Amino acid sequence: MTTDSRFVIVGGGLAAGKLAEALRDNDFDGAITLITEEEHLPYERPPLSKEHLLGKKELSEFTVHPGQWYRDHRVDIRLATAVTSIDRAAKTVALPDGSTLRYDRLALATGSRARRLPIPGADAEGVHQLRTIEESDTLVRLFGSIRRLAVIGAGWIGLEVTAAARAAGVEVTVLESESTPLLAALGREMGEVFADLHRQHEVDLRCGVKVTEIITADGRATGVRLDDGAVVEADAVLLAVGARPNIELAADAGLAVDAGVLVDESLATGDPDIVAVGDIADQQHPVLGRRIRVEHWATALNQPAVAAQTMLGKPAVYDRIPYFFTDQYDLGMEYTGYVAPDQRATVVVRGDLDSREFVAFWLDSGNRVLAGMNVNVWDVTDRIKQLIQSGEPVDPQHLADTAAEL
Numbered sequence: 274m275t276t277d278s279r280f281v282i283v284g285g286g287l288a289a290g291k292l293a294e295a296l297r298d299n300d301f302d303g304a305i306t307l308i309t310e311e312e313h314l315p316y317e318r319p320p321l322s323k324e325h326l327l328g329k330k331e332l333s334e335f336t337v338h339p340g341q342w343y344r345d346h347r348v349d350i351r352l353a354t355a356v357t358s359i360d361r362a363a364k365t366v367a368l369p370d371g372s373t374l375r376y377d378r379l380a381l382a383t384g385s386r387a388r389r390l391p392i393p394g395a396d397a398e399g400v401h402q403l404r405t406i407e408e409s410d411t412l413v414r415l416f417g418s419i420r421r422l423a424v425i426g427a428g429w430i431g432l433e434v435t436a437a438a439r440a441a442g443v444e445v446t447v448l449e450s451e452s453t454p455l456l457a458a459l460g461r462e463m464g465e466v467f468a469d470l471h472r473q474h475e476v477d478l479r480c481g482v483k484v485t486e487i488i489t490a491d492g493r494a495t496g497v498r499l500d501d502g503a504v505v506e507a508d509a510v511l512l513a514v515g516a517r518p519n520i521e522l523a524a525d526a527g528l529a530v531d532a533g534v535l536v537d538e539s540l541a542t543g544d545p546d547i548v549a550v551g552d553i554a555d556q557q558h559p560v561l562g563r564r565i566r567v568e569h570w571a572t573a574l575n576q577p578a579v580a581a582q583t584m585l586g587k588p589a590v591y592d593r594i595p596y597f598f599t600d601q602y603d604l605g606m607e608y609t610g611y612v613a614p615d616q617r618a619t620v621v622v623r624g625d626l627d628s629r630e631f632v633a634f635w636l637d638s639g640n641r642v643l644a645g646m647n648v649n650v651w652d653v654t655d656r657i658k659q660l661i662q663s664g665e666p667v668d669p670q671h672l673a674d675t676a677a678e679l
């Protein structure tokens with residue numbers, strides 16, 4: 274690559290900000306343009322449902338780099354600009370004003386959007402979602418003015434917002450279609466840990482229920498109707514029913530997509546001049562031996578270093594084990610590893626479930642560790658990673674014994 278080379282990054286989240294940094298760290302001297310739909314410099318999203326919602330952190334504290342950094346590193350940032358299409362033959366991206374921008378290498382870091390729910394009333398005033406800083410700010414204001422919140426979906430974001438709302442004194446009803454919160458992510462037994470946690474904080478958690486309608490009066494949400502006819506009255510509703518990857522741009526450009534944009538071990542798409550990182554990357558993972566798409570902070574943080582090398586033509590492989598975390602009330606948790614939805618796993622608990630101080634392990638049929646979740650237990654992530662990477666069978670009894678070394 275020469276100083277005349279032009280790299281374009283599409284997206285304005287953690288992955289985009291980190292990729293600009295990684296390119297400069299790799300001594301790339303050419304032009305970098307970062308184009309984001311949002312009106313803000315790239316920022317991290319985890320605080321939107323935690324510290325920011327609790328009034329403990331300002332946007333400037335979780336902005337990936339301050340404005341000066343982009344100026345110092347000659348990164349041309351285009352805010353409030355959504356790339357509308359990619360012309361792979363001409364190697365250009367199109368901008369909303371009709372202009373185009375040439376690239377030698379292109380990185381897609383378009384992330385996810387909150388999933389909508391196709392039910393009557395979902396677009397009414399008073400129905401909220403959470404993906405952006407503006408939406409987090411709206412919830413902060415809301416918590417100061419409402420008495421009752423209905424949360425649809427007991428996934429990570431639904432539960433974190435619930436914890437923040439409870440801290441603000443809001444009465445919360447959580448409506449979950451599965452029999453347990455976080456069922457797909459953690460399974461029944463560990464999902465129940467989170468169910469107990471919220472019930473102990475006086476959350477009205479209703480599992481196995483189906484929301485059929487958001488009830489409105491004069492265009493404003495006043496509650497939620499369930500399929501058994503029951504009505505949950507609320508002053509506001511949060512839709513927290515998962516995220517959808519923003520893969521349309523890639524798909525329209527003829528790149529292969531499935532659960533996300535298909536990339537190889539080096540994060541390259543089928544087009545050698547285009548990489549994809551973060552939430553949208555559906556990667557052939559070299560350690561897990563399967564395709565995965567990970568909608569978590571650590572992936573957006575760490576993939577860019579590999580993507581930058583790939584863009585610069587250096588050999589690189591992204592082989593980190595997936596990792597994520599959550600904070601709810603006084604529960605802090607880290608999860609390392611991956612259990613596929615179709616994979617049978619046995620859960621082994623080391624520690625005390627009732628006091629919520631434990632490490633849970635997911636083992637495959639050969640007693641190999643697939644994943645580990647430490648709850649209010651710290652500094653064990655590296656050990657869990659080693660156990661997963663070793664691929665060696667473990668003794669479940671030894672693993673469960675807190676007196677034995679991990």
Ligand SMILES: Cc1cc2nc3c(=O)[nH]c(=O)nc-3n(C[C@H](O)[C@H](O)[C@H](O)COP(=O)(O)OP(=O)(O)OC[C@H]3O[C@@H](n4cnc5c(N)ncnc54)[C@H](O)[C@@H]3O)c2cc1C
Binds near residue numbers: 570
């Ligand atoms: C409220 C919330 C809490 C979270 N908490 C945690 C947590 O506790 N732990 C954890 O591990 N993960 C958490 N996550 C997930 C984590 O934030 C995401 O995995 C991460 O943000 C992904 O980063 P990304 O850069 O790939 O995409 P995103 O952060 O989604 O950023 C994508 C960016 O691209 C922009 N964009 C999209 N299309 C275009 C276009 N055509 N042109 C220009 N720009 C475009 C978007 O506007 C956005 O700015 C949370 C997510 C949310 C929303």
